[in-house]
Amino acid sequence: MSISKAQKRIINNINETVQVSHWHDWHWQMRNCVRDLNSFENLLGIELTDDQRQKFSHTVAEFPMSITPYYLSLINTDDMENDPIFRQSFPSVQELDMKDCDMEDPLHEDADCPAPCITHRYPDRVLFLVSNTCAMYCRHCTRKRTVGDRDSIPCENDMLAGIEYIRNNKGVRDVLLSGGDPFMLSDEKLDWLLGELRSIEHVEIIRIGTRTPVVLPQRITPALVQMLKKHHPVWINTHFNHPREITTSAKQALARLADVGIPLGNQSVLLSGVNDCPRIMRALVHKLAANRVRPYYLYQCDLSKGLSHFRTPVGKGIEILESLIGHTSGFCVPTYVIDAPGGGGKIPVMPNYLISWSTNKVVLRNYEGVITTYKEPDSYEPTFCDRNCDKCDLQLSLADGDERNSIGIEKLLSNSNDTIALVPRDNERHERRDE
Numbered sequence: 001m002s003i004s005k006a007q008k009r010i011i012n013n014i015n016e017t018v019q020v021s022h023w024h025d026w027h028w029q030m031r032n033c034v035r036d037l038n039s040f041e042n043l044l045g046i047e048l049t050d051d052q053r054q055k056f057s058h059t060v061a062e063f064p065m066s067i068t069p070y071y072l073s074l075i076n077t078d079d080m081e082n083d084p085i086f087r088q089s090f091p092s093v094q095e096l097d098m099k100d101c102d103m104e105d106p107l108h109e110d111a112d113c114p115a116p117c118i119t120h121r122y123p124d125r126v127l128f129l130v131s132n133t134c135a136m137y138c139r140h141c142t143r144k145r146t147v148g149d150r151d152s153i154p155c156e157n158d159m160l161a162g163i164e165y166i167r168n169n170k171g172v173r174d175v176l177l178s179g180g181d182p183f184m185l186s187d188e189k190l191d192w193l194l195g196e197l198r199s200i201e202h203v204e205i206i207r208i209g210t211r212t213p214v215v216l217p218q219r220i221t222p223a224l225v226q227m228l229k230k231h232h233p234v235w236i237n238t239h240f241n242h243p244r245e246i247t248t249s250a251k252q253a254l255a256r257l258a259d260v261g262i263p264l265g266n267q268s269v270l271l272s273g274v275n276d277c278p279r280i281m282r283a284l285v286h287k288l289a290a291n292r293v294r295p296y297y298l299y300q301c302d303l304s305k306g307l308s309h310f311r312t313p314v315g316k317g318i319e320i321l322e323s324l325i326g327h328t329s330g331f332c333v334p335t336y337v338i339d340a341p342g343g344g345g346k347i348p349v350m351p352n353y354l355i356s357w358s359t360n361k362v363v364l365r366n367y368e369g370v371i372t373t374y375k376e377p378d379s380y381e382p383t384f385c386d387r388n389c390d391k392c393d394l395q396l397s398l399a400d401g402d403e404r405n406s407i408g409i410e411k412l413l414s415n416s417n418d419t420i421a422l423v424p425r426d427n428e429r430h431e432r433r434d435e
Contacts, residue, residue: 026218055093095306115165116158125174135216220253265296278323295334326367
């Protein structure tokens with residue numbers, strides 16, 4: 001594969017004896033990650049002001065920098081301050097502007113950690129943090145607390161303890177590998193890990209969250225995808241935030257994954273000054289779909305420390321969704337979510353298309369603003385559900401349809417128990433009743 005003029009310049013500035021073939025070697029890319037300001041300037045052929053250099057020094061003392069040469073080559077130096085690649089990769093002094101709402105661990109991942117490397121928040125799935133290492137330090141990372149001095153791979157004992165936790169919890173059917181980036185593990189280590197998980201009978205789905213197709217597409221080698229193919233069903237979620245990130249190299253990486261039957265999804269983060277524009281997001285989801293990647297989530301930027309300059313009002317996300325729903329294919333529309341502070345999980349925040357309803361009619365509006373109605377059945381007798389599936393006449397007929405206890409809103413809707421309300425812990429009114 002050929003490389004661009006900017007990439008050739010970076011290769012020459014690193015070392016004139018470096019061959020073009022080295023550019024396509026992900027190990028070479030990682031060895032030559034840009035971590036200091038002098039390298040950043042030399043490789044791009046630019047010179048920052050004294051003020052910019054001083055602000056950079058203050059920022060990296062708190063939040064380090066690491067950029068792959070590949071991703072560095074995508075920066076538009078003619079309009080660097082407004083460039084989406086630059087803004088996602090280069091430290092900004094705005095990261096030091098801490099707000100009262102900023103939190104070290106806004107999603108309470110550490111609090112929901114019952115075993116090493118495991119976050120267990122939802123009943124049937126777990127997050128398995130298998131690496132703290134990333135190809136690049138994204139400036140909008142929700143796990144900025146782990147960047148830098150703890151940039152390491154969890155020890156084997158911790159990973160074995162995580163696997164054992166999954167093995168002992170038969171309700172876990174879905175395991176999401178994350179980090180850091182799982183693809184920073186060697187092929188051999190990842191092969192071993194996937195094999196261990198595949199040996200657990202109740203684990204149906206293995207998902208991998210990675211940003212390497214975006215910042216290090218060279219990592220998606222033929223050997224890697226053939227290894228992944230052995231462990232199907234494997235799903236992969238990528239993290240493209242801007243259409244300019246979908247380069248020829250990124251397209252090749254995505255094609256390699258899709259060609260071995262790996263379903264691909266994308267999780268974008270809504271970032272001020274990067275992609276908070278309906279036209280940009282529409283171009284992104286269309287490019288993703290054209291490369292066999294389904295837009296999965298659009299995240300509201302988390303309340304992690306140092307991200308306040310990236311956060312937009314929720315209304316901006318709603319505006320973007322309004323520009324997509326009805327204006328493009330349904331599978332191109334991601335679910336807009338807020339990952340609730342305190343560990344509440346992902347909460348969908350979508351435009352409201354249900355205007356009103358009565359006993360037998362609902363009033364709806366479409367993307368054009370057309371208001372219409374839908375007639376409800378005059379007589380509907382629901383099947384009374386007492387959770388006794390053996391006597392149900394709906395022909396469930398699922399040999400592996402294991403029953404489980406309902407929780408949350410599902411519990412309130414269920415006929416199988418007498419719960420009529422969910423009461424927050426430490427409710428003062430209820431505490432007075434117990435006195």
